[in-house]
Amino acid sequence: MWKNIVKSFLALALAFSAASGSAYAETALTGAGATFPHPLYSKWFRDYQAVDSGVTFSYDAQGSGEGIRRILAREVDFGASDKFLSDEELNKAPGKLLHIPTVMGAVAVTYHLPGIGSGLKLTPQALAGIYLGKVTKWNDPLIAKANGKLKLPAEEIVVVHRSDASGTTSIFTDYLSAVNASWAKNIGRGTTVAWPAGIGAKGSNSVVKKIEETPYSIGYVEIAYALENELDTAALKNQAGKFVKPTMLSTRAAAVQGMKKLKVKEGSEPDYRLSLVNQPGKDAYPVVGLTWLLVYRDQQDPVKGRKLVEFLTWQLKKAEKMTSTLHYTPLPDTWSGQVENTIRSIVAPQQ
Template identity: 80%
Template sequence: MLKKLFTAILAVTLIFPVLTGSALAETALTGAGATFPHPLYSKWFRDYQAEDPTVSFSYEAQGSGEGIRKILAREVDFGASDKFLSDKELKDAPGTLLHIPTVMGAVAVTYYIPGVGTGIKLTPKALAGIYLGKITRWNDPLIARENRQLRLPANEIVVVHRSDASGTTSIFSDYLSSADTSWATTVGRGTAVSWPAGIGAKGSTAMVKKIREVPYSIGYVEIAYALENELDTAALKNKAGRFVKPTMLSTRAAAVQGMKGLKVKDEAEPDYRLSLVNQPGKDAYPIVGLTWLLVYRDQSDPVKGRKLVDFLTWQLKKAEKMTSTLHYTPLPDTWASRVEKTIMSIRVSQ
C-alpha cells in the first residue's frame, strides 16, 4: 500500500509545476524547492485542499537551491529548503525571511552491488574516501575490514552524486565535513560542491534511477526514496563508534541531541537554523537533517497571506502525524508552541 502511494506521488513530474485543486479554488499558492520532503509535501497539499477547496498549490521540486533562489527573487509564495540561509543571505533578502521547520529526515547511503545485497558497513573515512575518489574498489581494505562477513567484489565503485543545487547534498556534505578532515579541507559543504569523483543525477528520483540501473554504484537519498524503491542502505559508524542504519528511531535520537543547540533570542524569535549531522549518542544516525519552508514575515497579498498562515498552522497541528507513513520524523513536541508563535508572527497587510 505504501509503495503504491509513494509511486503515485512521485509519478507527478518534479520539473514542471505540480497543481492540486479544483474548479472551486480561488487562491493559488506557489512554491518551489527541495525534493527531500517532496513526497510528504505533495500529500499535505492534497489533503489540505480537501479540507479547504478554495486554495490550490503549485510546487516545483527542483532542489533547495532553486527554492532559495525563487523565494529571494519573490517568484514564489514559499520556498522549501534542506539548507538554512546564512546570516548574509538573510540580510540581503528583500524582506524578513522566516525558517519554518516542518519535519526531519535521514539521508541514506544507498548502493547496488550484485550478489552482495544488504549489510554493508561504512566508516566516515571510507565514505569520504569513496567520494574523494581515493577508494575506488569495493574490496578496498578500508571497506573490507568492517565487512568480513561479506564477499566484496573487486569491481570499481561507481560514485553517484546530485548534479543540481540540492539540500540533500548540503546535508550529506555537511556530514562529510564534520566527520572527515580531508573532506572538510578539500571539498567542504554546500548545496553544490566540486565533486572529486563520480557521475551526476538531477533530483532524487534521477539518483534512485541511476543507483538501481548501474551495478556497483553508490549514492545518497532521503530515506523515504530508499525504502520505497527497495534500495540497499549502509550502516554508518556514528560518533559513538557504533554502526547504525537510518530509521525513524535513529533519526529521532540524533535530533534529540542536535535540538539542544536551538538558540532563542527571545520566545518569539528562536533560530531554527540547526545542523543535526554527526550527533553524539549510541543510537544516533549520523546523517540527519531538518527541512524548512521559507516565507516572508510581511505578506503583501492579504488573501494569500492568510491562506498561507492557515496551511502552516494546519501542517504543524495535524499533518506532522502523517509523517511516519512516508518515513519522515516529526518535530519534537517541545517545538510545537515555539513554531506556532513563529507562524503567527507572519503579518498580513489589510
C-alpha cells in the same frame, strides 16, 4: 413570460455560482525547492484540499538551491530548503524571511552490489574516501575491514551524486565535512560542491534511477526515496562507534541530541537554523537534517497571506501525524509552541 423570467434567473444564479466558485478556487499557493521532503509535501497539499477546497498548491521540486533562488526573487509564495540560509543570504532578501521547520529526515547511503544485498557497513573514513575518489574498489581494505562476513567484489565503485543545487547534498556534505578534515578543507559543504569523483544526476528520482541501473554504484538520497524504491542502504558508523541504519528511531535519536543546541533568548525569535549531523549517542544515525519552508513575514497579498498561515498552522498541528507512513520524523513536541508563534508572526495586509 414567467418561464423566461425563471430561465433568466436560473441562468444568472448559475453564472453567479460558477463565478463565485471559480473565484473561491483561485487561491493558488506556489512553491519550489527541495526534493528531500517532496513525497511528504505532496501528500500534505492533497490532504489539505479536503480541509480547504478553495486552495490549490503548485510545487516545483527542483532542489533547495532553486527554492532559495525563487523565494529570494519573490517568484513563489514559499520556498523549501534542506539548507538553512546564512546571515549574508538573509540580508539579501527583499524582506524578513522566516525559516519554518517542518520535519526531519535521514539521508541514506544507497548502493547496488550484485550478490551482496543488504548488510553493508561503512565507516566515515571509507565513505569520505569513496567520495574523495581515493577509495575506488569495493574490496578496498577501508571497506572490507568493517565487512568481514561479506565477500566484496574487486569492482570499481561507481560514485553517484546530485548535479543540481540540492539540500540533500548540503546535509550529506555537512556530514562529510564534520567527519573528514580533508573534505572540510578542500571540498566543504553546500548545495553544490566541486565533486572530486563520480557522475551527477539531477534530482532524487534521477539518483534512484542511476543506482538501480548501475551495478557497483553508490549514492545518497532521502530515506523515503530509498525505501519506496527498495534500495539497499548502508549502516554508518556513528560518533559512538556503532553502525546504525537510517530509521525513524535513529533519526529521532540524532535530532534529540542536536536540538539541544536550539537557543531562545527572551524577547527574541528562535533561530531554527541547526545542523543535526554526526550527533552523539549510540542510537543516533549520523546523516540527519531538518527541512524548512521559507516564508516572508510581511506578505504582499492579503488572501494568499492568510491562506498560507492557515495551511502552515494545519501542517504543524495535524499533518505531522502523517510523517511516519512516509518515513519522516516529526518535530519534537517541545518545539510546537515556538514554531506556532513564528507562524503567527506572519503579517498579511488588510483587504
